[in-house]
Amino acid sequence: MAVKFVDLDDSYKPKTSTKDIIVDVIIGDGQVGSYSIFLGRNFISSDAPANIGKKKNVLGKNTIVTVTIVDVLKQTNWTSMTVTVTEGGTETVYGPYKALAENHLDTVIYSLKLVNQ
């Protein structure tokens, strides 16, 4: 079994100073996966939306989303994940990011680094 690493970079510009910033993940293709959301190396949440704080809490820090997906479906090797950042009523979508697992039962690890600027 193999592990594939998919490294992704992007940025997020907070929209307000007063609203909480919520990060969530959708794992697609019917596959099994787990995700964790960090602010830098600070763990915020796992397998649930993460409130990473307001603009003043995140500015200059990186939001790191790590998503580990196992290809458990025999009929496909596709894996995918989408990250959404919601602030007030505004939603910013990153992805969907897609990667093919080399073989059935392989693991794909997505790491999305969002620079908060």
Next chain:
Amino acid sequence: MIKKFTVLLLLATQYVVNAQDISKLTLPSTPAFSILGFEPAAVMRPTNAKSLATDVLNSFDKDGKLLMNLGLEASPYWFNSHPTLTRDKYLNSKNLGQVFLQTLSLSAATVKDSATGNNKLGAGFRFRVSNGEPVDELFIAESELKAKLKIISAIANVRTTLSSADNKVSVITAIETNMNRANIDKSVIASVKRQAEKLGADFGDTQEELKKFIEKLIVNRDDAEIDLKKKVSELTYDRKGFILEFAGATGYNSDDKKFERLGFWGNASHFVSPDDFFTLTARYMHQNNDTSLTNVDVGLGFMKKSTSYNISIEGMFRWYRAEVPDLNSSGQPITRLDKDFTYRLAVQGTYVISKDISVNLSIGKDFNSPFISKSGVFSILGLNYSLFSKEPAHLPN
């Protein structure tokens, strides 16, 4: 009523009476293979458009002729990625269209008939419109797997946030901190830490070496979960509740340039569990060779399997019509028409007496055939004794 009674006592050999003939009441897993009546030596199962293109190209020889004894099975919906199809939607969708797309599989096969030398092609489809629901064991196994993946995500974070200030000690500390914050069990954290410290001896402190070290730690953690991954994958396909599925296939003789076989199947099953179900099957089969044979079958079955016994009850009704080339009393060629109704009834069971011994019993009546005269009544009592096997006696599938 039962005309023959046979007792088979087989010692020191592995003999399994085919007690579970309930498969006659289920749909063929690959209809194209089934309609041609053979299992190809090589079966291609592409999982994306690129591999499908490669497989199709590989199905022809250098002169552009289609190779024989090949099989192809594909699920078109899965050639593309579906990022909005969450695990929950995949497992629990009740939407008829979605279930159809997810379960549709197409199959094709080529074979050279060993008797006539003719090339034959088969094509088939299979889909569900109701897919039951996942078994409870899946959620337990999946939850266990997700807990393991959470550990990997915690380690992967450190890989992404590596800086020039890091060394092995800071990396291991960061992994430990992440796992603590993620509420991972203390004993698991201690175990990962020990594993990391041991593995760390093989790597240096440069950023590149630290990245390799973390990746190796992740790969080792991932490799350790292979059995759990397999279990989740297998359980994904075990379903309970109501399942309604259909299949069809046709066989074409490319030398005689005619469609020789055609089949449609429909099956409604209610699974109390994967080993305990009721099933209703209807099928239409048409065969057009020298003799033309058409039959419509409708059957009901029940199967229950436990660790100590299994039992299946099957009843199938058949209406058939056969057109057979024959000669009349004047020696002139005619087509003889046979139309009739026949049925098959069978009760089959296995009981495990001990680790090495099981008893199998099959009784019933098979279909009458327009071509063979026989009573059709059968009864088989078998004793299965595994003299040398260290494995416990298994129930036949």
